[in-house]
Amino acid sequence: MTTPRVAILGAGIMGVSTALFLARRNVHVTIFDQQAEAMRAASRWNEGKIHLGFLYNANSTLSSARQVLPGGLGFQALVEELTGTSIRDHTTSSDDIYLCHRDSVVSPDGMEKYFYDVSRLIREHPDAARYCVDVSDCQVRRLARQALAQVTDSGEIVAGFKIPERSVATQWLADQFAAALKAEQRIETHFNSRVTGVSHRQSAKSSRQWQVNSSVGDFGPYDYVVNALWEGRLHIDHGLGLPLPERWSHRYRQSLFVRTSTPLSHPSVVIATGPFGDIKNYNGRDFYLSWYPTGLRSESHEILPEAPVLDKSDTDKVITEMFDSLEVLLPEVTSIRDNLEQIELAGGWVYAAADGSLADPAATLHSRSGFGVSSSGTYFSVDTGKYSTGPWLARCLADQIKPG
Numbered sequence: 580m581t582t583p584r585v586a587i588l589g590a591g592i593m594g595v596s597t598a599l600f601l602a603r604r605n606v607h608v609t610i611f612d613q614q615a616e617a618m619r620a621a622s623r624w625n626e627g628k629i630h631l632g633f634l635y636n637a638n639s640t641l642s643s644a645r646q647v648l649p650g651g652l653g654f655q656a657l658v659e660e661l662t663g664t665s666i667r668d669h670t671t672s673s674d675d676i677y678l679c680h681r682d683s684v685v686s687p688d689g690m691e692k693y694f695y696d697v698s699r700l701i702r703e704h705p706d707a708a709r710y711c712v713d714v715s716d717c718q719v720r721r722l723a724r725q726a727l728a729q730v731t732d733s734g735e736i737v738a739g740f741k742i743p744e745r746s747v748a749t750q751w752l753a754d755q756f757a758a759a760l761k762a763e764q765r766i767e768t769h770f771n772s773r774v775t776g777v778s779h780r781q782s783a784k785s786s787r788q789w790q791v792n793s794s795v796g797d798f799g800p801y802d803y804v805v806n807a808l809w810e811g812r813l814h815i816d817h818g819l820g821l822p823l824p825e826r827w828s829h830r831y832r833q834s835l836f837v838r839t840s841t842p843l844s845h846p847s848v849v850i851a852t853g854p855f856g857d858i859k860n861y862n863g864r865d866f867y868l869s870w871y872p873t874g875l876r877s878e879s880h881e882i883l884p885e886a887p888v889l890d891k892s893d894t895d896k897v898i899t900e901m902f903d904s905l906e907v908l909l910p911e912v913t914s915i916r917d918n919l920e921q922i923e924l925a926g927g928w929v930y931a932a933a934d935g936s937l938a939d940p941a942a943t944l945h946s947r948s949g950f951g952v953s954s955s956g957t958y959f960s961v962d963t964g965k966y967s968t969g970p971w972l973a974r975c976l977a978d979q980i981k982p983g
């Protein structure tokens with residue numbers, strides 16, 4: 580039997596994980612990306628929440644929680660297998676605090692009920708002990724008034740909860756994935772190559788072989804194609820005449836990636852649920868900060884979103900606005916601001932087969948349950964859904980091409 584040849588489009592967490600799984604099963608893999616290196620887009624510049632489903636509390640059917648849960652529980656083990664590196668020292672070490680904002684699309688009691696329902700789902704899952712911390716006895720605690728007052732003195736926050744979710748520092752992990760890809764001899768890489776289409780190879784005897792068309796030429800033949808282009812994915816699917824989802828949105832979001840000069844104990848906080856913000860404290864000195872309304876730089880419902888026009892001259896204004904907005908709700912943010920050693924404003928696209936505004940309780944954007952792999956013969960197209968579901972989906976996909 581000949582070794583199958585697989586073209587993977589996109590070198591984010593989805594494409595790179597799939598490439599590593601397949602190459603280690605002796606598949607010949609070629610990976611394409613428009614950037615000069617792997618993991619330079621959304622998979623580098625995100626918050627790294629390893630989802631257990633708590634964030635999707637406006638989707639009370641639990642369908643989003645059910646779909647993100649297996650990827651979240653398996654994330655650490657899969658990533659460590661793929662990169663050969665422990666993520667322990669780069670993962671938040673205490674529970675997240677979810678704060679319920681006065682203008683949240685879910686009431687505090689609705690949130691509490693949802694959190695208890697998700698905790699039950701987690702406890703019943705056979706992989707619950709494999710999460711970054713053992714969550715086989717997952718419990719959510721509503722903060723008493725005094726405990727809440729230690730996090731915020733703002734009247735805009737009406738309740739708080741302790742949630743056993745963790746997050747990983749994505750810049751660091753991106754470097755580990757990029758190094759693992761480089762070290763894998765069986766993977767051919769084509770960087771600085773913008774994929775413009777995929778077609779059947781005309782000269783091939785079998786019409787099942789594929790050619791990848793790119794800004795630097797045509798490549799192939801390939802037995803399989805995996806489209807993991809994230810914001811670029813629908814355009815290539817559409818070119819092949821494949822069906823598009825009923826609705827979708829592309830949002831370009833920026834956040835702050837900060838290192839402080841001294842360790843700080845600020846908790847990791849999610850202000851829920853709607854267009855609010857987050858803070859992640861990965862290790863005392865590396866932080867992620869976001870304020871959604873300020874960081875949302877572009878929104879598109881086109882099949883292929885146009886690259887956002889980011890005016891570098893307003894970087895300082897965006898940074899100031901993000902800090903100011905967070906400080907109103909979380910006064911301790913001042914200590915991060917006062918101890919900056921490095922700061923970077925960066926971002927990436929968020930694709931979702933959903934749309935609407937986060938301020939609208941009825942927006943489909945509050946649910947994340949339709950993602951996954953679709954296929955047409957030997958062509959696979961992957962909506963990664965979340966960063967934390969990427970490695971798990973990659974393994975499912977690799978199993979379809981070459982069972983391990």
Ligand SMILES: Cc1cc2nc3c(=O)[nH]c(=O)nc-3n(C[C@H](O)[C@H](O)[C@H](O)COP(=O)(O)OP(=O)(O)OC[C@H]3O[C@@H](n4cnc5c(N)ncnc54)[C@H](O)[C@@H]3O)c2cc1C
Pocket residue numbers: 588589590591592593594611612613614617618619620621622623624625626627628629630772773774775807808809810811812832833834926927928929963964965966967968969
């Ligand atoms: C601000 C922000 C916060 C987030 N927070 C979280 C979180 O806490 N937890 C979580 O689970 N998820 C989070 N996400 C979502 C997460 O980042 C994505 O779900 C995930 O990174 C998608 O991975 P991917 O490999 O599919 O896409 P990407 O990492 O974007 O990889 C796709 C690759 O395809 C390349 N590409 C695109 N079009 C073309 C083309 N035509 N030709 C060649 N190359 C092309 C790009 O350069 C890119 O390298 C967040 C996203 C953002 C932006």
